[in-house]
Each structure stands twice: as C-alpha cells, then as structure tokens.
Amino acid sequence: MTILIRGGTVVSATGSALTDVLVDGERIVALVEPGSTALGSNLAAAAARVIDATGRYVIPGGVDCHTHMDLPFGGTSSSDTFETGTRAAAWGGTTTIIDFAVQFKGERVQDGLAAWHEKAAGQCAIDYGFHQIIGDVNDESLKAMDELVAEGITSVKLFTAYPGVYYSDDGQLLRAMQVAARNGAVVMMHAENGPAIDVLREQALSRGETAPVHHGLTRPWETEAEATHRVLMLAQVTGAPLYVVHMSARQAVAALQAYRDQGFNVFGETCPQYLYLSLEDQLSRPGFEGAAWVCSPPLRPRAEGHQDELWKYLRTNDLQVVSTDHCPFCMKEQKDRGIGDFTKIPNGLGTVEHRLDLVYQGVVDGRITKERWVELCSTTPARMFGLYGRKGVIEPGADADLVVYDPNGHTSIGIGVGRTHHMNMDHSSWEGFEVDGHVDTVLSRGTVVVDDGAYVGAKGHGRYQKRALCQYLT
Numbered sequence: 001m002t003i004l005i006r007g008g009t010v011v012s013a014t015g016s017a018l019t020d021v022l023v024d025g026e027r028i029v030a031l032v033e034p035g036s037t038a039l040g041s042n043l044a045a046a047a048a049r050v051i052d053a054t055g056r057y058v059i060p061g062g063v064d065c066h067t068h069m070d071l072p073f074g075g076t077s078s079s080d081t082f083e084t085g086t087r088a089a090a091w092g093g094t095t096t097i098i099d100f101a102v103q104f105k106g107e108r109v110q111d112g113l114a115a116w117h118e119k120a121a122g123q124c125a126i127d128y129g130f131h132q133i134i135g136d137v138n139d140e141s142l143k144a145m146d147e148l149v150a151e152g153i154t155s156v157k158l159f160t161a162y163p164g165v166y167y168s169d170d171g172q173l174l175r176a177m178q179v180a181a182r183n184g185a186v187v188m189m190h191a192e193n194g195p196a197i198d199v200l201r202e203q204a205l206s207r208g209e210t211a212p213v214h215h216g217l218t219r220p221w222e223t224e225a226e227a228t229h230r231v232l233m234l235a236q237v238t239g240a241p242l243y244v245v246h247m248s249a250r251q252a253v254a255a256l257q258a259y260r261d262q263g264f265n266v267f268g269e270t271c272p273q274y275l276y277l278s279l280e281d282q283l284s285r286p287g288f289e290g291a292a293w294v295c296s297p298p299l300r301p302r303a304e305g306h307q308d309e310l311w312k313y314l315r316t317n318d319l320q321v322v323s324t325d326h327c328p329f330c331m332k333e334q335k336d337r338g339i340g341d342f343t344k345i346p347n348g349l350g351t352v353e354h355r356l357d358l359v360y361q362g363v364v365d366g367r368i369t370k371e372r373w374v375e376l377c378s379t380t381p382a383r384m385f386g387l388y389g390r391k392g393v394i395e396p397g398a399d400a401d402l403v404v405y406d407p408n409g410h411t412s413i414g415i416g417v418g419r420t421h422h423m424n425m426d427h428s429s430w431e432g433f434e435v436d437g438h439v440d441t442v443l444s445r446g447t448v449v450v451d452d453g454a455y456v457g458a459k460g461h462g463r464y465q466k467r468a469l470c471q472y473l474t
C-alpha cells in the first residue's frame, strides 16, 4: 500500500523543511518537495491513501530504549504486558521499544532471554528489541555475552544497586566490562550505591520512618554520584563503552560530562520524571499517596536544583537520550505492599505513552529545539543501540515509522485512566499534567496504527528487531 503524507514539516535531528513523504509497503521510498512533479504529475492520485499533515510536524517514530514490560520486581510484576504497554506506546508516538530481558540469579542468560522472547512474541503493537540484564555475573554469563551480540542484543545492563537481586560487586562489573570492551556491547549501568543505601534504609526503618518519602531520603544524590564516578572509572580502566541509565542527579551528570570531555565512550540518559517531578511535590504527599512516585533513582528535592541542570545537559549533549524507564505498578495490590514499610514498595513509574509530549513541552518552554526533541527521543536512541537507518530517521529505505504531530494541539495526560492514558495502571504518574502538542497519526512500518488520535493497530504487528553494535563507536 502506498501512502503519501502531504503538507507537513519534516523535522529531523539536523533540520526541518516542508516535505511530502511517500511510503510504499513498510518503507519510506521518497521525500518530495511539495509541488514537485519529478515522480509524476499527481502523486496524491497515485497513492492508495493521502494523509494531510498541513500545519503539523512529521517526525520519525519515537524509540524508547528503556522499558520494563511484565518485569518481576518486589514480589509482583510491572502491570503492563507487552500487549498493553506497546499499545500505549503507539498511542504516544513511540514505534520502537527496547525492553530489558532479565537473567535472574542462578539462571542461565539464554533462559532469561528465552523467557522474554516468549512474553513478547505475537503480543506487540510496535517493533521491539531487547537489552539483557546480567543479574548473575559469572564465567558462564560472561561467555553468553558474545552469543548475545551475535543475536542482536548488543547491550547489557548491570547494577550497582539492589543488593541480593540484580547487584554486581566491583569485581563483577569489571569482568563484564572487560568482555564488553572486547566484543563492543554497550554496558548500561544503574548507578546507585546499593550497599550504602541498604544501611540508610535499615536505619530509617529502625527510627520508625516508614512512609514513601523515606524512599527518596535514603537514596541521596551522593549515592548516585558516587556510583557514577566509580563506574566511569571502571569504564576507563577497561575501555568498555558505558551508558548510564536514568540519571537524576546533576552531580552525576557533571562527572559524566568530565569523562566525555576527555573523549571516553560514555553516554547518559535521563527520563521525564527527573525533568518534571520532585520529592517535595510527589513523594511527600500525605499518607501512602507518595508511593505512586517511588522509583530508583528517586525523585529528587526541587531545591537541590537538578531539573534545570538536566535540561541544560540535554541541550549541551552531555545527556544524549530521554527514555522513560517505564515500569508501572498499580496502587492496589502492588504499590500498597509497602504500606508501613517503604522498602517493600515496588519501584517504578509509567510513562511510555507520554514521553514525546513531555519532552515536546521542553520545546514549547524554550529549553530545547524541535530538532533536538527528535534527536533525544528517536534518532540518538536508534543510533546508540544499533537501529539507525532502519529507525530514527526519515529517509528513503528507512522503515516507515512516522508520527504526524500537531504542535498546536493539547494533551491532558494525567486525568482519567482509559481516557487520557492507556497504560495498564489504576492511576497516573502524571496526574494533573497538561501539555502542548498532540500525537495525531502514527505509522509503524507503513501501517497506520493510530489514526487521528484513535488506535487502529493490532496485537502482533510489532516485530523483533535484531540490533547492530552502537553506531557512535568507531
């Protein structure tokens, strides 16, 4: 089927221009100057469908490189399945997710990965790939890292947090990084000092401090900055490419910036929650309400000045990506496991549907350009994780993953489950949020999956994406 997207402004990481986009089957086949007759005198008449994008932007579909669908955590599992989570992502203009397959302690990496393939196969509304969490670094799992690269899983996640669960000690981190330095995999790091945080948590509980706010107070910025410094140094020792996930503390990003300035292959992402939400406004709400915003790293005190700095680092390319770390839990029967003990609240927020709109608000507020918005949400994540060319770009030969975005639209993202969001949550992490801009129409590999705001996609349309190595490395 041929589709002509006509009259819109194509926004890419490098510029914007009035351009018509011709799609044939699953691919983009031509970019045409409006009025050009080079491909025939009436392209619109020849196309099976014409989508009018007049007054709107046409951008490459969003690539959310950090999601957790159906993730076992804290005695329960994140509440979005691959079916519900990818459908919500499509609604919000994201056409590719990269989720984290997990190797649990005592498990073979291959078995953990197989379990994730099973969860996702035939379920997804949009395309998907995997990173691999190595939760048990040992001789066997280190060997498996080579197999992963061969299978298109070119990034692994390690943790300095969560002792007893995903945590690796410094020796394990070093060994995994040595393998990555050799085989080219990107090491993604959850950088918080887990053992120190565990002591602070025990001490808080022994003082009777059980409310959700203590989740944030026992994970101070120093614990993120210390772990970030440490893993940057281990990356220097080993030469491994390093990507620090969900950065929330300005001091941690300052450390990353210093290593980038020295020319190391180190990168970082932040997430909308760290750009907008704060410990004071959310985590400190009365009673148990703050549990809705328990995530790690935690929402930080506004007074510490992280948010303006994170936006600055996004502008200066010291942070390269905005992902969501989508890991939703309902309040009922999930977050409420932590009533009376904040350490039992499952960690995570749901944002996969709102990332494009929330980051676009940064364009409206004058913090970033619209081209940088596309770069942060689509082009760079595609390139960072070996999908660029197929994803993250509007050019002939690329997958026709396209979003028609109305810059003058408006989105109420935080009220009414099922009305303003479609994630499988009984609340919204974004309650009360009103933002400018609106996702109107979304194509995934040439198939319209959101048509003028209505979901028309299908479970199983999404295809597994093998990934190449990081395209920023020489």
Ligand code: URP
Pocket (backbone or CB within 6 Å): 068, 190, 246, 294, 295, 296, 297, 325, 327, 347, 348, 349
């Ligand atoms: O709170 C979070 N971030 N939950 C998801 C798991 C992780 O650490 O990324």
Ligand code: ZN
Pocket (backbone or CB within 6 Å): 190, 245, 246, 296
């Ligand atoms: Zn993490």
Ligand code: ZN
Pocket (backbone or CB within 6 Å): 066, 067, 068, 325, 326, 327
């Ligand atoms: Zn995560």
